[in-house]
Amino acid sequence: MARFGMAIDTVLCVGCMDCVVACKTENGLPEGLCRDWIVTEATGEFPDTNLEIRSERCNHCDRPPCVHCCPTRASHVEDRGHLVQITKELCIGCKACLASCPYDARYVHPDGYADKCTFCMHRLDQGLPPACTAVCPARCMHFGDLDDPHGDVSRLLAARRHHALQPEAGTGPRIFFLT
Amino acid sequence: MTEFTNTRANHLVDPFLQVWGWEIPVYLFLGGLVAGMMVIAGGAMFADRQRRAGSVLTLLPGLGLVLLSLGMGALFLDLEHKPFVWRLYTTFQPASPMSWGAWILIAVVPALLGALLLNVPAFLRRRFPALTALSEALCAQAAVVRAIAAANLVLGGLLGIYTGILLSALGARPLWNSAALGPLFLTSGLSSAAALAHLATRDRSESEQLARADQRFLQAELALIALFLIGLLTATQVHIRAATLLLGGPFTAVFWVGVVGLGIALPLFLQSLAAGQRIRPTPVGPLLVLAGSLLLRFVIVHAGQLSRWGPV
Numbered sequence: 001m002a003r004f005g006m007a008i009d010t011v012l013c014v015g016c017m018d019c020v021v022a023c024k025t026e027n028g029l030p031e032g033l034c035r036d037w038i039v040t041e042a043t044g045e046f047p048d049t050n051l052e053i054r055s056e057r058c059n060h061c062d063r064p065p066c067v068h069c070c071p072t073r074a075s076h077v078e079d080r081g082h083l084v085q086i087t088k089e090l091c092i093g094c095k096a097c098l099a100s101c102p103y104d105a106r107y108v109h110p111d112g113y114a115d116k117c118t119f120c121m122h123r124l125d126q127g128l129p130p131a132c133t134a135v136c137p138a139r140c141m142h143f144g145d146l147d148d149p150h151g152d153v154s155r156l157l158a159a160r161r162h163h164a165l166q167p168e169a170g171t172g173p174r175i176f177f178l179t
Numbered sequence: 180m181t182e183f184t185n186t187r188a189n190h191l192v193d194p195f196l197q198v199w200g201w202e203i204p205v206y207l208f209l210g211g212l213v214a215g216m217m218v219i220a221g222g223a224m225f226a227d228r229q230r231r232a233g234s235v236l237t238l239l240p241g242l243g244l245v246l247l248s249l250g251m252g253a254l255f256l257d258l259e260h261k262p263f264v265w266r267l268y269t270t271f272q273p274a275s276p277m278s279w280g281a282w283i284l285i286a287v288v289p290a291l292l293g294a295l296l297l298n299v300p301a302f303l304r305r306r307f308p309a310l311t312a313l314s315e316a317l318c319a320q321a322a323v324v325r326a327i328a329a330a331n332l333v334l335g336g337l338l339g340i341y342t343g344i345l346l347s348a349l350g351a352r353p354l355w356n357s358a359a360l361g362p363l364f365l366t367s368g369l370s371s372a373a374a375l376a377h378l379a380t381r382d383r384s385e386s387e388q389l390a391r392a393d394q395r396f397l398q399a400e401l402a403l404i405a406l407f408l409i410g411l412l413t414a415t416q417v418h419i420r421a422a423t424l425l426l427g428g429p430f431t432a433v434f435w436v437g438v439v440g441l442g443i444a445l446p447l448f449l450q451s452l453a454a455g456q457r458i459r460p461t462p463v464g465p466l467l468v469l470a471g472s473l474l475l476r477f478v479i480v481h482a483g484q485l486s487r488w489g490p491v
Contacts, residue, residue: 017186037187041490045180056187065350071278072266090266093259095191095198096277102351102488104196107189112260166488168415169351 002145003062004081004119005174006133007156008055012140015040015053019132019141023057026120026131030110035117036132054177055132055141058105058117059165060084062172066097066106066114075114081145083121088113102169119143146174183490196352196484202257204476207342208371209250210284211364211472213243214342215372217287217335219392220294224328235380235389239372240294240331241303247291251284276345283337290334293317293327339365346483353421354479354486356414359407364476366403370396371472374446374465386460390450393468397447404439421486430482438478442471 015038023029023036036057043050064084067075074090075097077083091113098106098114109115120130128134133141144153156162157176164173191198220239258264268285272278296317299310317323343361350356373393380386411422425434446464453460 020186033189034187037185039186040184042182043180068274069277069348071270071272071275071281072263073270073272074266088260089263091260092263092266093261094257094277095259096275096349098192098198099196099484100349100351104187104189104192104487104489107192108198108259112263168417169488 001079002081003147003174004060004083004124004143005146005153005176007142007153007160007162007176007178009138009140009142009156009160009178010052010054011178012138013053013055014138015055016137018135018137019055022131022135023117023120026123027118033107033109033115035105035115052177052179055136056103056105056165057132057175058084058101059103059171059173059175060117060119062174063170065100065102065171069096069100071096078121080121081119081124083119084116085118085121086114086116088115102166102171103173181490196487197481199257199480199484201477202253204473204480206250206253206257207345207364207476207480208473209246209253210342211339211368211476212371212375212469213247213250213287213291213368214335214337214339214365215368215370216240216243216246216375217290217294217331217338218369219372219376221328221331221335224294224297224324224331234382234385235376236385237298238300238379239376240291240298241300242375243291244288244295247284247287276341276348280338280341280345283334283341287334287338290327290330294331297324297327336365339368342368346479349483351488352483352486353415353417353488354411354424354483356418356421357407357410359403359410360479363400363403363407366396366400367472367475370400371469374468374472378462378465387454390454390460390464393465394447394450394454397443397468401439401443404443417486417488420491421483424482424485425478428482429485430478433474434478434482437474438471441467442474443468446471 017038020034020036024034036055039054039056041052060083067077067084072090072092074087076085078085093112106114106116123130129143133143142152142156144151146153148154156178160178162176162178164176187193216239220236223236267281271282296314299314304311340361343364346355347357347360370393373389373396377386377389377393408422411418424430446467449464452458
């Protein structure tokens with residue numbers, strides 16, 4: 001069974017926000033809310049400085065706290081790709097999953113249920129990559145099976161330095177940033 | 180130097196999490212208060228003190244049902260997808276404290292009703308005369324009384340601890356990552372229940388007993404607050420940063436002056452003076468305990484939402 005994840009090349013990413021617009025368009029997101037976003041992190045002291053631009057979203061964690069705390073199993077792990085998904089008809093809007101996510105990746109949809117990145121599950125079903133990955137003009141986003149040693153993502157992770165966000169939180173994030 | 184910019188501006192999430200407003204602190208306070216009332220009433224049932232004529236403890240189960248309903252009402256108001264609330268009761272998720280809580284809240288109702296039937300208030304007896312016979316039949320069965328007392332003690336304890344574990348199980352908010360939070364909320368619930376009963380009683384000796392019990396609960400609460408802070412300060416950098424919300428950060432004044440000073444230390448001082456008969460018994464102490472207990476929930480819920488693992 002696949003275990004989908006992403007490798008995002010921060011050296012190539014220019015923060016153009018095409019991924020954000022593609023996600024909003026593809027998924028018909030309400031105004032003012034987003035499932036992915038751009039973070040710019042500048043570190044160091046002149047002249048030894050570094051700038052990292054990241055396209056961030058739900059990390060579809062291996063040990064997802066949002067799934068564990070959900071009282072109705074609305075948040076669950078799909079067999080397909082081990083993706084964390086939400087069944088909106090089961091969600092009561094208690095917001096425990098929002099409070100449990102160290103990445104603040106979720107929000108409350110105006111219809112009342114918790115919402116977040118699905119890795120465009122409906123596109124995966126058609127053999128297409130997530131919208132954000134498909135539109136990236138810098139080709140900095142790579143989507144694939146982390147358990148496939150010959151896949152794009154696994155080869156990039158084997159060859160390049162990379163990091164995940166807040167691995168110390170213990171959730172096992174599956175989005176990696178190549179540096 | 181580290182500088183972050185983030186294009187995300189999701190409602191209730193950015194610039195910092197504020198998913199829970201007044202409803203959850205009020206629910207946690209009322210849940211803790213009812214839990215304390217159940218433990219105190221259950222203990223009194225075992226000691227066979229609750230049937231003493233005029234005892235305020237006979238009123239606790241009925242009052243508990245009313246306060247529990249108000250608390251559940253606050254919880255319902257907080258839900259964003261209200262028509263689907265019944266989904267809570269179509270499943271049990273053992274890893275979810277909220278699922279445990281939903282079922283505990285259901286189990287608590289028959290325990291409170293049982294306790295109410297052991298001591299049916301006079302106005303209910305007048306309206307429903309059949310309740311008198313039912314109550315007497317139940318009271319004649321020592322095993323039934325013991326079972327209802329045990330149910331109140333156990334379920335009251337679970338309800339009180341769960342209100343703290345509900346928060347401490349959310350690992351993404353470092354301020355809540357403390358095993359002390361469950362016992363702290365239970366103890367706070369016990370002290371507020373003792374304070375409420377103390378306010379309501381007209382019996383002098385019962386009043387003194389409740390004041391003494393409240394003093395012990397308040398002392399335990401102070402010790403648990405110390406453990407809670409020591410636990411955070413001796414943990415990781417994110418936990419130390421979370422503790423500073425209460426130690427120099429934006430919640431310092433309201434926590435130390437409101438919760439610890441006016442809500443615990445001053446009532447302890449006033450009640451020790453009253454116990455030594457150096458001042459007349461006053462309702463100020465119990466009222467402050469109740470206000471401090473409510474404020475504790477507000478501070479912990481709101482400060483906890485400000486704490487996070489990632490960049491501040």
